[in-house]
Amino acid sequence: MTRHQYTLLDVFTDRPLAGNGLAVVHDADAVEDATMLAFAKETRLSETTFVQTSDAADYRNRIFTTAEEIPFAGHPSLGTAVAVSLQRGEETVEYRQQTHAGIQPVRVERDGDRAHASVLQEPAVFGDEADPAAIMAAVGLRAEDAHPDLPPQHVTTGLPTLIAPLVDAAALSRARRDDAAIAALAERAFNLYLCAVDGRAASARMFPSEIAGDEDPATGSAAGPLLAYLDARTGRDRLEIAQGIEMGRPSRLLAEMEDGRARVGGDVVVLITGTIRLP
Numbered sequence: 001m002t003r004h005q006y007t008l009l010d011v012f013t014d015r016p017l018a019g020n021g022l023a024v025v026h027d028a029d030a031v032e033d034a035t036m037l038a039f040a041k042e043t044r045l046s047e048t049t050f051v052q053t054s055d056a057a058d059y060r061n062r063i064f065t066t067a068e069e070i071p072f073a074g075h076p077s078l079g080t081a082v083a084v085s086l087q088r089g090e091e092t093v094e095y096r097q098q099t100h101a102g103i104q105p106v107r108v109e110r111d112g113d114r115a116h117a118s119v120l121q122e123p124a125v126f127g128d129e130a131d132p133a134a135i136m137a138a139v140g141l142r143a144e145d146a147h148p149d150l151p152p153q154h155v156t157t158g159l160p161t162l163i164a165p166l167v168d169a170a171a172l173s174r175a176r177r178d179d180a181a182i183a184a185l186a187e188r189a190f191n192l193y194l195c196a197v198d199g200r201a202a203s204a205r206m207f208p209s210e211i212a213g214d215e216d217p218a219t220g221s222a223a224g225p226l227l228a229y230l231d232a233r234t235g236r237d238r239l240e241i242a243q244g245i246e247m248g249r250p251s252r253l254l255a256e257m258e259d260g261r262a263r264v265g266g267d268v269v270v271l272i273t274g275t276i277r278l279p
Contacts, residue, residue: 001277004028007083008272011075012218012243012251014114016269019244019251020218022079023048025276026087028062033069035278040064046208046216047076051084057098059084071100072158074220074253074264078117081106082268085115101158107265118265119220120258124228127154130185135164138181139194139207145171150197150233155225157262161191163222163229169196169203173246177207177215185209193222195241197230204243217244218251224262227255231262 005026013019023043025031028050040048047063047070054060062069063076081095085108094107097119106119130153132146146152147165155163162185166172175194182192195204204226206219223241230236237257244251255264 001279002030003275003277004031005087006272006274006276007086007270009079009082010269010271011079012220012253012266013249013269014252014267016271018249019266019269020075020216020249021045022076024080024083025050025278026083028052031278036062036064037069039276039278041066047073049076049080051080054098057096057103059095060098063099069100070159072104072122072221074119074121074223075218077104077106077119078220078266078268081108081117081119082110082115082270085110086113086270086273099158104158113270115268115270116265117268118254118263120261120263121157121221121224123157123261124225124232125156126229126232127156129153130162130164132164134181135162135185135192138178138185138192140176140178141166141171141174145174153229155229157221157224157228159191159221161193161222161225163226164192164194166194166196169198172196172203172205175205175207182207183209191216191219191222193219193226195226197239200236200238200240202226202239202241203245204241205246206243215247217247217249218253218266219243220253220264220266223253223255223264227257227262227264231257
């Protein structure tokens with residue numbers, strides 16, 4: 001067995017046991033892909049990351065759900081950068097992070113075990129609009145709960161997302177996932193991101209595809225596409241998103257447009273540092 005430094009963090013929160021949990025395994029160049037997936041299943045978190053060396057960036061970030069490796073994700077980008085800064089003893093730093101989606105700049109400002117981090121996501125790619133009635137049915141809502149002027153649309157900044165604006169926050173709170181219906185929608189989107197927007201504030205819930213698990217408490221890879229969607233349609237260039245409320249894991253995500261790309265940030269808390277043993 002090999003020993004690896006290990007960090008457990010909560011992301012998009014300023015207090016422990018809220019936000020979205022992340023496990024980070026350091027010095028993972030020699031760890032086989034099958035072992036990465038097996039350990040991700042062991043943690044049972046929405047994502048687990050493995051830090052490897054990179055010739056093109058400051059580090060390579062391999063991101064695994066309990067079912068598969070994915071090309072990019074939001075809270076694993078922030079949490080991994082904070083874990084790397086802690087390991088390297090750097091408090092204010094900007095890293096170039098390599099994922100399968102490309103190379104993203106990630107800023108970190110850390111004070112001990114607390115930090116703020118943000119990632120500049122890839123340029124948004126806009127896909128087709130989707131049938132709002134089908135989406136509402138997939139989450140137990142009525143057709144009239146869909147926003148009348150903001151149609152659902154596929155958008156990605158690295159991880160396919162289906163943005164689905166609702167008429168108000170009350171509709172958002174009533175949403176309940178239908179596994180089979182969401183699995184059918186997931187043929188083209190990893191994230192189904194429901195949102196209720198009020199000025200520069202929004203409430204959101206994310207229902208991942210069936211293979212990815214249950215509701216997600218904080219989804220940076222969807223917050224970026226949401227802001228890019230709103231920027232294109234309404235000119236809104238900044239957004240504060242509350243997520244995870246219904247799950248008892250309150251999260252706060254900050255998104256702003258920067259040179260035509262979405263930068264998504266939030267607070268990060270380090271919970272555990274230690275050593276793990278992997279085959």
